[in-house]
Amino acid sequence: MPDLSGRRIALVGGAGFIGHHLALTLKERGADVHVIDGLEVNNLLSYLALPSQNPNRDLYLKIINQRLRKLEAAGVPLHVQDAREYDKLSRILGEIEPQTVVQLAAVAHANRSNKDPMSTFDHSLRTLENALDYSRDKAEHFVYFSSSMVYGNFLTPEVDETHPLDPIGIYGALKLAGERMCIAYKQVFDLDYTIIRPSALYGPGCVSRRVSQVFIENALVGDKLRVDGLGEERIDFSWVEDVIEGTVRAIEHPAGRNEAFNITTGGARTLRELIEIVQEHFPEVEVEYVERDALRPFRGTLKIDKAREAIGYDPRTKLEDGLDRYVAWYRDLVSDGVLSAR
Numbered sequence: 001m002p003d004l005s006g007r008r009i010a011l012v013g014g015a016g017f018i019g020h021h022l023a024l025t026l027k028e029r030g031a032d033v034h035v036i037d038g039l040e041v042n043n044l045l046s047y048l049a050l051p052s053q054n055p056n057r058d059l060y061l062k063i064i065n066q067r068l069r070k071l072e073a074a075g076v077p078l079h080v081q082d083a084r085e086y087d088k089l090s091r092i093l094g095e096i097e098p099q100t101v102v103q104l105a106a107v108a109h110a111n112r113s114n115k116d117p118m119s120t121f122d123h124s125l126r127t128l129e130n131a132l133d134y135s136r137d138k139a140e141h142f143v144y145f146s147s148s149m150v151y152g153n154f155l156t157p158e159v160d161e162t163h164p165l166d167p168i169g170i171y172g173a174l175k176l177a178g179e180r181m182c183i184a185y186k187q188v189f190d191l192d193y194t195i196i197r198p199s200a201l202y203g204p205g206c207v208s209r210r211v212s213q214v215f216i217e218n219a220l221v222g223d224k225l226r227v228d229g230l231g232e233e234r235i236d237f238s239w240v241e242d243v244i245e246g247t248v249r250a251i252e253h254p255a256g257r258n259e260a261f262n263i264t265t266g267g268a269r270t271l272r273e274l275i276e277i278v279q280e281h282f283p284e285v286e287v288e289y290v291e292r293d294a295l296r297p298f299r300g301t302l303k304i305d306k307a308r309e310a311i312g313y314d315p316r317t318k319l320e321d322g323l324d325r326y327v328a329w330y331r332d333l334v335s336d337g338v339l340s341a342r
């Protein structure tokens with residue numbers, strides 16, 4: 001297990017789904033970890049601003065409050081700051097003096113990015129530029145959360161990191177631009193980077209409404225599962241804690257420097273398989289097939305051999321086991337009736 005005793009690490013966008021899990025794990029491994037987050041995008045302030053009759057409002061505020069309470073209980077400082085503000089972000093980073101900066105801030109959703117490219121640019125690339133510029137001569141290592149979306153349509157059922165980068169839509173284009181910015185800061189300022197390319201994370205603490213979460217929520221209230229397309233689409237669903245373990249290894253391991261890694265389960269499953277697993281938990285649930293979003297690339301398995309060999313990444317969680325845990329967490333979460341208004 002990697003030991004990060006005393007390493008000062010700042011997570012920009014660290015109060016989100018992935019960030020709060022990463023902060024808690026880094027803290028457990030002995031790091032001096034700080035979270036910087038504006039709480040405005042897909043977080044506390046955006047859900048507080050929703051009308052009270054919105055069915056997601058109370059549930060998602062509950063999830064977000066759980067995340068914030070966990071950070072507080074673990075003694076992880078939360079600096080509430082919009083990372084678009086360069087001077088204020090730099091001042092906070094200057095106080096923390098991180099050796100490693102992890103960039104998670106973004107509009108972390110392809111559909112939402114296509115609907116609002118301007119704000120996606122600001123929250124994703126402006127924040128990245130600000131964090132890189134602070135880090136260029138003050139930090140040792142910059143970790144950037146990219147995405148499987150940088151590949152666009154997979155040309156083969158399995159892709160490694162050498163697959164052509166040909167994204168479709170705003171989200172993937174900005175992720176690729178972000179990767180190139182990290183590489184440029186290495187070229188110009190010798191700032192070491194690591195690029196993480198995850199895919200379709202699932203697990204407790206998410207409010208992004210990716211497909212596995214929507215399926216569970218619909219099933220819990222007796223609503224249908226609406227499947228885009230015919231259910232044949234293959235996705236490399238990844239249990240959040242596996243991805244966190246890969247990220248911790250990339251931070252700790254010298255061979256993680258100046259490389260891009262697929263950090264996923266390393267085995268795609270069809271939407272139909274996901275439905276079958278959900279139906280084992282909710283046998284009554286019905287399925288409806290609806291039109292597929294034409295802007296979503298056809299993906300598949302992200303090969304993880306490179307991360308296995310270089311940094312010892314070894315994900316263990318099968319979709320069946322992850323879903324078991326995720327459903328159990330959801331049942332407990334909604335046991336007070338927070339979903340009944342739907």
Ligand SMILES: NC(=O)c1ccc[n+]([C@@H]2O[C@H](COP(=O)([O-])OP(=O)(O)OC[C@H]3O[C@@H](n4cnc5c(N)ncnc54)[C@H](O)[C@@H]3O)[C@@H](O)[C@H]2O)c1
Nearest residue numbers: 013015016017018038039042082083105106108123145201
């Ligand atoms: N979750 C996935 O399946 C997945 C897959 C591939 C890539 N990623 C990438 O991983 C990263 C984290 O994703 P996530 O699922 O945790 O998303 P998330 O929406 O839960 O977290 C993003 C966080 O960034 C913060 N943020 C956004 N703009 C900010 C700003 N201007 N200043 C300060 N904070 C700001 C938000 O408040 C939020 O807490 C993102 O870059 C995302 O694109 C996620």
